[in-house]
Structures are given as structure tokens and as C-alpha cells.
Amino acid sequence: MRRLLSGPDFLVLPGVYDALTAKIAERVGFQCLVMGGYSIAASRLGQPDVGYLTMTEMAQAVKTICDASPLPLFADGDTGYGNALSVQRTVIEYEKAGAAAILFEDQVWPKRCGHMQGKEVISSDEHAMKIRAAKDACSNPDTVIIARTDSRAVLGLDEAIRRGHQYFDAGADALFIEAPQDENELAAIGKAFPGKILLANMIEGGKTPILTPEQLQNLGYKAVFWPCTALYAVLKSLEEVFSELHRTGTTTGVGDRLHSFSHFNQLIGLSNYASLEKKYGINKKNEEVSP
Numbered sequence: 001m002r003r004l005l006s007g008p009d010f011l012v013l014p015g016v017y018d019a020l021t022a023k024i025a026e027r028v029g030f031q032c033l034v035m036g037g038y039s040i041a042a043s044r045l046g047q048p049d050v051g052y053l054t055m056t057e058m059a060q061a062v063k064t065i066c067d068a069s070p071l072p073l074f075a076d077g078d079t080g081y082g083n084a085l086s087v088q089r090t091v092i093e094y095e096k097a098g099a100a101a102i103l104f105e106d107q108v109w110p111k112r113c114g115h116m117q118g119k120e121v122i123s124s125d126e127h128a129m130k131i132r133a134a135k136d137a138c139s140n141p142d143t144v145i146i147a148r149t150d151s152r153a154v155l156g157l158d159e160a161i162r163r164g165h166q167y168f169d170a171g172a173d174a175l176f177i178e179a180p181q182d183e184n185e186l187a188a189i190g191k192a193f194p195g196k197i198l199l200a201n202m203i204e205g206g207k208t209p210i211l212t213p214e215q216l217q218n219l220g221y222k223a224v225f226w227p228c229t230a231l232y233a234v235l236k237s238l239e240e241v242f243s244e245l246h247r248t249g250t251t252t253g254v255g256d257r258l259h260s261f262s263h264f265n266q267l268i269g270l271s272n273y274a275s276l277e278k279k280y281g282i283n284k285k286n287e288e289v290s291p
Helices: 002-006 019-028 037-045 055-068 084-097 124-137 151-155 157-169 183-192 213-218 229-248 252-257 261-268 270-279
Strands: 011-014 033-035 073-076 101-105 144-149 174-177 198-201 223-226
Touching (some): 011 033, 019 033, 033 055, 037 055, 037 229, 055 073, 084 101, 084 124, 101 124, 157 174, 157 183, 183 198, 229 252, 261 270
Parallel strands (some): 073 101, 101 144, 174 198
């Protein structure tokens, strides 16, 4: 992850929430992934991103994704699920699960999705100590610690920028200011942190305008997250296909929206398991397996 962040390429990261979405993102050619609590809460609990998930549930989601794909993963550490000591435990568990980068935000717990109303933030001094604690807890020197501030919606852009500087001073490797309201605000953030690693967040229908990678790079950003795209795409597709199935009792009318049995087996790697079964003499019906 550090090599990618220090390289010349602007990074576009798809949001994944399970093993299958991670495999799909890897297959189409992405270099790295991002996992956020918004999609995990929806896929695991069928609930909104309002702080229902525990740290252990999120760490398990990190492990599931990292076990399925070797791509480096940006993992959402929410608020760290408590004080600075809780942040340290989160770092330990996320590193063991395989996270390459961990993001911590300065919201009051239970938090909310960054584009929702009703957010509150803790003091910048408290969050700076959380960032320092996170850095101290890293056992892998390559683990990237990202500071996120949600203060734009609560205290204004100037305060969000001030907090960003404080979080960098505390040791953050990268900064994510959540939910700028327009392109001018995105530009102001870029100008405030020359030479620093800045991350942007694009949510379809959210508070921040959708910009191209070229536009964001020109404004001073290094990477952009698309954390909800997979979730929204699956929701729309399944609603349409399930509605057809419910109405007609068959998927014949929506067959063009489905991958085939063979294509899915190819994606999931069935042939690899068939080769292993052959190698180890598994399921060789009517054949004697040599000792």
C-alpha cells in the first residue's frame, strides 16, 4: 500500500464488503480495495451505518476479504470503538486480519455514515491521541494509518482543515476530510495540504460532487474511494431480477442480466479445486486410490 501511495498513479478503490465482491474487483483489474462499515452493516445486518457493528464483526469482515484476495485493503476502523486503548486493540486485530491501511474517524460513538445528518465529533485533541495510539500499536511498519475528520458538517471547513493539520502532526500517514460540499471545498483542502496524501470519497447521491480521477488528482488528491457502488448495484439488480422472478416464477425474462453457471464457476475458481482433487485422489469414483 505504501508503494502504491508513493507512486505516480492516482488510485481508484472500489468498495467491497465480502469475499465475492473482493474477487470481482481483483478480476477486473483494480490495484487495491476499500472496505467500509456502511456496506458491512447493510450486507451483514440489513441495518444502516449508525454504529451497530462491533469491532470483532468488522475485523472478521476484514479477514474474509483479505483471505479472498491478495490486493491491499483500506479497512474502516470507525472511531476505534472506544478510547485510545480501544484503537490500539483495533489496529492489532485488523493487522492480524490482513488490513494494509486502517482509517479512524473523529465522530462520537455510535457514529453515522459520513453523508448522514446528526453527526457529532469528539475534540481534536482526543482524536490526535487516538491517531498517535494507532501508530504506536502498528506491528507492521508498512501499515498505513488514515485520519478521517467529519467536522466539516458540524464545525465547518476551516475547522476540518485545522484538524487535518493536527492529525498529521500526530503521525497520520494520510488524511480524509469527509463530505466536502462542492468542488471549491475539495480544492481548498488540496491547497491546504501540499505534498500530503489526501483521500476523497465519492458516494452516488451523497453530499460531495462526483469528480473524475483527473480532476481529483489536479486538486491534490492521491486516491478516491467508491465505497457504496457495489452495494447500490447489487440492490438495484436484485430488486429487478427478484421482482421478475416473483411476478413470473422464472428468470427467463432477465437472463441477459445474469452470468452463467460456467462463468460463475470460473470466477470462483472451481477448476483449481478440481485440479487439487485430482492431485490428492479425491472423488475418484470406481478407482482405487494408491497409498
